[in-house]
Amino acid sequence: MDIEKVLLIAIMHEHKDEEQFYYSLDELEALVQTAEGEVVETIVQKRPAPHRKYYVGEGKLEEINQLIEEKNIDIVITNEELSGGQIRNLQEQLDVRVIDRSQLILDIFAARARTKEGKLQVELAQYAYMLPRLHGQGADLSRLGGGIGTRGPGETKLETDRRHIQNRMDDIKRRLKQVVNQREQYRGNRRKQQLFQVAVVGYTNAGKSTLFNSLTKSDSLYEDKLFATLDPLSRRMKLPSNLEVLLTDTVGFIQDLPTTLIAAFRSTLEEVREADLILHVIDVAAPNRHDHESTVYRLLSELEADTIPILTIYNKKDLIEADEFVPSSHPYLIISALESEDISGVKQDIEKLIKEQWTYFSGFVQEDKASKLAKIRQYAILEKQTYIEDKSGYHVEGFVDPNHAIMKEIKEFHQE
Structure with a gap:
């Protein structure tokens, strides 16, 4: 498939933190790259609030139309969620496909889900997103699509009939319940074995899977892309005392994760609630490191996993000046997940924290x-x-x- 040319549009609201705003735009561009698209241009408009009809002001639409023609844009992606009406109005005015940040994230999840449960959860989240927006999506949903924002339910001809979608959602929920019961059985067996459980969490692309591989010497997928890991993966890990513990890698957290996705992925993220210890991996060189930390803490709180002991792992130390680094969480380690000496240090600290609990x-x-x-x-x-x-x-x-x-x-x- 040819790489699609993407135009990003974003509204900078009054009183919005400028640094935070531009970081979210950089993140949106990284999401587009993960979805195999190419950002050709970004348009920012300062407004007190998004235009109710078109998201951007009507004057800006002319500029956007001109850019679409000049740069052969295939798709326009907005940095905030759109209503069904906004999607429909923009598509009528621009004559190209229009999606928002949430739909892009859902699309990436659809492309990366591997397990039966993962695929069902993504499909459920996509339907939940689409249902209130049917009026806006129009013909786009009723045919097999190709390209960014069209993966998932489009694979089976999607009717724009609410009852059809609701029935399909009920069916997925029934099937998910069976899978969740199987997962609970599996967790029950693990509890009977009474292995100490460690969950690896963190903002997407912080290096969780690289650390997971180094700790367990496995070869799970790790890429310099957002959401490289989607389905939870568990492996045994041996500590210096020869004690074996169970280590679980989880899906990366991200700001403004679509609410439909948080709900649908709750059972997958519940792996974290089973943990006796959490390794919170942070990209120490990320310009928005503190926001990443608070996003993860907020989501852990929503999962009711915020009382579990946490060891904070500041990863990618080779990208910063270590003597200038000030940690914001304790206990902590500053490491490179690719250095064996640092990996030994992580195992020693895990063991130290276990001893404190035992x-x-x-x-x-x-x-x-x-x-x-x-x-x-x-x-x-x-x-x-x-x-x-x-x-x-x-x-x-x-x-x-x-x-x-x-x-x-x-x-x-x-x-x-």
């Missing part, structure tokens, strides 16, 4: 019960294991989850 134990294990040690080593952090010859057994010290089944066996030999 209970210390020490005691003596008779030699004839040494098989217990293998089990303890699997589920606890064993710090010392010293053979005492005249007693024919082992002095052991370490840390254990006080709620773990292994605690029963530890209590048999634990000495205060």
Whole structure:
């Protein structure tokens, strides 16, 4: 498919932070690149509020029409959500496809969903977005489309009939419920195994998947693109004490994520709620780093995951002057996810934080019960294991989850 030429249009509202505004435009351009488009031109208009009919003022429409003709623009994308009426009016005036930021994000998710659950959730989010905008989308929805903003439900001929869409949404919800039940079963099995769970979260493109791969030595997808990871992926990770924990990579967070998508992806993001520890990965060189942090914290709060202990990982240290860096979250590490020494440091800090949550134990294990040690080593952090010859057994010290089944066996030999 040929790369589509894109024109971005944005309204700078009164009292809006200028730096924040231009950063959101840069982010919109990065989203377009992720969707395989090319931003040819960006038009910014200062207005107290978007035009109710056309989003931009009527005078600006002439300038936009001229640019569309001169630069052979294929698609116009706005930096804010449009109503169905605004979409229809703009398409009539400009005679090219018009979509908004939310539709672009939904489109990227549609292209990147891999699992059955991921695909269903994206489709549900797209229908939820389209339903109130049917009047505006017009003929665009009723035919198989191609290009940015047309992936997903367009693959099966989409009727512009509300009842048809509502029925389809109900069907997807039923199917999702089955998938979610399967996921809950899977989570239940994990809980029975009682592995300590670590979730990797962060703003999109912060380097989560690179860190995940380095920690688990796996080869999950990682690209310098927004939303490279969409479906949650879990792998076992070994810590310095040989304790195995479960590490889960999650979809990247982003500002102004379409509300339909947050709702649809709740069950996927609920992986985070299952975690015993969160690794919050931040691109330390991002110009809007503080906004990225607050966006993630806000979404964690919405997911009711804000009480889980967090280790903040400031990634991409090679892109900044480390001595000028001031962290805004604690505890923290500043690393490059590609350096093995830094990866060792992350594992050590994870282990340190686990020990803070767990209970210390020490005691003596008779030699004839040494098989217990293998089990303890699997589920606890064993710090010392010293053979005492005249007693024919082992002095052991370490840390254990006080709620773990292994605690029963530890209590048999634990000495205060």
